Amino acid sequence: MARLARPLERLAQRYDVVVVGSGYGGGVAASRLARAGKRVCVLERGREFLTGEFPSRFPEMRGEMQVSGKRMSFGKPTALYDVRLGEDMHVLVACGLGGGSLVNAGVALRPDARVFRDGAWPGQLAQDGLLDEGYARAARWLRPAQHARAGEMTKFRALASAGAALGATPVTPPVAVSFEPGINAAGIAQPGCTLCGDCCGGCNVGAKNTVALTYLPDAVRHGAEIFTEVRARHVERKADGGWLVAVERLAPGTRSEPTELTIEAPMVILAAGTLGSTEILLRSRERGLALSDRVGRRFSANGDIIAFGYGAKLPVNAIGVGHPAKIAGHEVGAAVTGQIDIHDKDDLANEMHIQEGALPSSFAPVLPVMFVPNGRLLGALSALVNGVYKGPLASLQTFFAVSHDSASGRFGLDDGRLELSWPGAKDEPVYQRLDRALSALVGKAGGSYVKNPLAGSVMGHQPATAHPLGGAGMGRECTDGVVDHKGRVFDARAGAGSTDVHDGLYVLDGAAIPRSLGVNPLLTITALAERAMIHMARDKGLAFDDAPRWGGVPATPERPVG
Numbered sequence: 001m002a003r004l005a006r007p008l009e010r011l012a013q014r015y016d017v018v019v020v021g022s023g024y025g026g027g028v029a030a031s032r033l034a035r036a037g038k039r040v041c042v043l044e045r046g047r048e049f050l051t052g053e054f055p056s057r058f059p060e061m062r063g064e065m066q067v068s069g070k071r072m073s074f075g076k077p078t079a080l081y082d083v084r085l086g087e088d089m090h091v092l093v094a095c096g097l098g099g100g101s102l103v104n105a106g107v108a109l110r111p112d113a114r115v116f117r118d119g120a121w122p123g124q125l126a127q128d129g130l131l132d133e134g135y136a137r138a139a140r141w142l143r144p145a146q147h148a149r150a151g152e153m154t155k156f157r158a159l160a161s162a163g164a165a166l167g168a169t170p171v172t173p174p175v176a177v178s179f180e181p182g183i184n185a186a187g188i189a190q191p192g193c194t195l196c197g198d199c200c201g202g203c204n205v206g207a208k209n210t211v212a213l214t215y216l217p218d219a220v221r222h223g224a225e226i227f228t229e230v231r232a233r234h235v236e237r238k239a240d241g242g243w244l245v246a247v248e249r250l251a252p253g254t255r256s257e258p259t260e261l262t263i264e265a266p267m268v269i270l271a272a273g274t275l276g277s278t279e280i281l282l283r284s285r286e287r288g289l290a291l292s293d294r295v296g297r298r299f300s301a302n303g304d305i306i307a308f309g310y311g312a313k314l315p316v317n318a319i320g321v322g323h324p325a326k327i328a329g330h331e332v333g334a335a336v337t338g339q340i341d342i343h344d345k346d347d348l349a350n351e352m353h354i355q356e357g358a359l360p361s362s363f364a365p366v367l368p369v370m371f372v373p374n375g376r377l378l379g380a381l382s383a384l385v386n387g388v389y390k391g392p393l394a395s396l397q398t399f400f401a402v403s404h405d406s407a408s409g410r411f412g413l414d415d416g417r418l419e420l421s422w423p424g425a426k427d428e429p430v431y432q433r434l435d436r437a438l439s440a441l442v443g444k445a446g447g448s449y450v451k452n453p454l455a456g457s458v459m460g461h462q463p464a465t466a467h468p469l470g471g472a473g474m475g476r477e478c479t480d481g482v483v484d485h486k487g488r489v490f491d492a493r494a495g496a497g498s499t500d501v502h503d504g505l506y507v508l509d510g511a512a513i514p515r516s517l518g519v520n521p522l523l524t525i526t527a528l529a530e531r532a533m534i535h536m537a538r539d540k541g542l543a544f545d546d547a548p549r550w551g552g553v554p555a556t557p558e559r560p561v562g
């Protein structure tokens with residue numbers, strides 16, 4: 001596939017729509033608005049990675065880490081993995097064209113129906129039936145599928161035998177992966193998954209159904225213009241009612257190119273992810289934009305952790321082999337093939353999903369150092385004898401676990417930098433529940449539970465999440481939310497209880513989710529963005545459909561009403 005991004009020299013001064021960020025929310029908005037005939041510009045701070053360009057060796061992987069915190073910062077601002085070290089919690093997000101879809105495991109689940117009955121959501125969300133349509137569209141484009149042979153994967157079997165500790169049998173969750181070759185909804189040929197296990201390092205096969213292979217090429221096909229290595233700083237309302245987006249150039253430029261630019265548009269979609277969109281709103285408020293005082297509040301980590309079991313009796317084979325495969329004859333499976341569901345019909349907070357995961361092959365050289373006594377020596381040897389695939393690390397279990405938390409984190413700006421504060425985070429009951437369940441699973445497998453192999457390093461003992469949600473949560477009106485159920489940003493000028501919105505300013509990403517989902521969030525973020533686009537089409541008289549370019553799946557047309 002040809003590159004989607006254009007050189008920055010071709011950036012115009014004005015567009016109909018500026019979309020900030022290119023993950024799930026940004027991809028949906030760019031595709032639908034381009035289909036509606038709008039002149040769309042997508043701004044992404046990260047770089048574009050074509051299939052085959054994801055880091056496959058540790059030195060490349062190290063160069064794709066950006067780490068920032070109060071005490072230390074290193075790495076390029078465009079590096080693929082963006083680790084925010086917090087005083088109370090760490091957060092991992094992706095940075096690149098396609099957002100989190102580039103490095104996630106692709107698990108695509110719909111939350112328990114009780115999640116949407118919670119008063120944290122504006123009531124309209126459940127009332128108009130469009131949420132179901134949003135999920136249907138998200139599924140048409142991301143094509144979550146269950147791997148038919150998942151049960152044959154060693155890591156699935158290891159989970160099945162450990163599951164007895166919890167009286168549970170694993171199921172195979174749907175993942176946004178093409179297990180068979182085919183043409184996707186954007187008309188792009190994708191090869192079938194090779195079961196290399198490297199999903200969280202970036203799919204070098206092209207089988208993961210990322211935003212970069214679905215919504216974004218569809219947007220470009222309909223005329224959208226994409227620019228990478230540009231970061232939006234803030235938005236300002238112009239006197240004529242339109243919007244001005246202040247952006248900075250992250251790529252090293254020539255002398256004649258300014259590093260700061262402004263772009264104008266009557267419509268701006270913030271889709272820079274939970275951290276990015278919240279930061280832009282906080283900065284915009286500092287510059288006078290009238291926003292709800294809920295901006296930055298109700299941050300949730302989605303009760304999400306990554307944890308490990310070391311020393312299991314049976315082999316697990318949960319370290320990716322990459323593509324081309326670093327070792328022959330190893331089928332790892334997609335990053336997640338099995339999941340144990342723990343249900344509680346009386347208390348939603350106790351629901352949890354424990355998934356067996358695979359670490360990307362590029363991390364293999366550091367795993368001995370992290371897990372094995374005398375691991376430095378083994379680490380050196382492993383390069384020669386593929387020790388991580390055949391030695392003690394062949395029984396390393398990786399778990400991704402998701403549940404519910406109280407969404408009590410809060411973002412603020414400290415010297416212009418986004419800061420997360422959640423003093424009680426590590427005492428949230430969810431972490432004890434997850435620890436108990438994971439210890440039982442690992443114990444049954446004959447191993448030891450390793451909650452955080454980097455505890456004692458700069459990571460400390462704080463929890464970490466890869467599912468940040470909230471910061472610009474939905475609400476009924478300006479005093480209980482930052483955006484309404486359509487993603488429109490409340491205008492605080494009319495005071496308490498007002499439902500007035502800033503015309504043309506939207507948040508369509510994980511930031512708008514006001515509570516934990518209890519399942520991996522990508523499908524819901526995509527569904528909410530699809531739903532918001534249906535409303536926007538009705539409110540603004542736009543016409544577009546979501547017809548896949550190939551595949552004959554019936555599409556739902558969007559037509560102006562009234």
Ligand SMILES: Cc1cc2nc3c(=O)[nH]c(=O)nc-3n(C[C@H](O)[C@H](O)[C@H](O)COP(=O)(O)OP(=O)(O)OC[C@H]3O[C@@H](n4cnc5c(N)ncnc54)[C@H](O)[C@@H]3O)c2cc1C
Nearest residue numbers: 021023024025099100104106107232273276510520521522
């Ligand atoms: C390792 C890992 C594994 C995961 N596994 C799963 C999984 O299996 N299933 C699941 O559902 N979820 C998973 N997630 C989480 C999921 O990927 C995210 O919830 C999802 O990507 C969030 O979508 P989004 O649209 O809100 O934002 P993102 O996908 O985060 O996209 C936001 C984009 O905006 C860009 N951006 C940020 N700030 C700016 C700015 N100022 N200017 C311009 N661009 C900006 C970012 O670089 C990014 O590309 C995982 C995440 C990680 C990191």
Ligand code: SF4
Nearest residue numbers: 193194196197199203
């Ligand atoms: S297992 Fe390998 S080929 Fe399959 S989706 Fe993941 S990275 Fe791509």
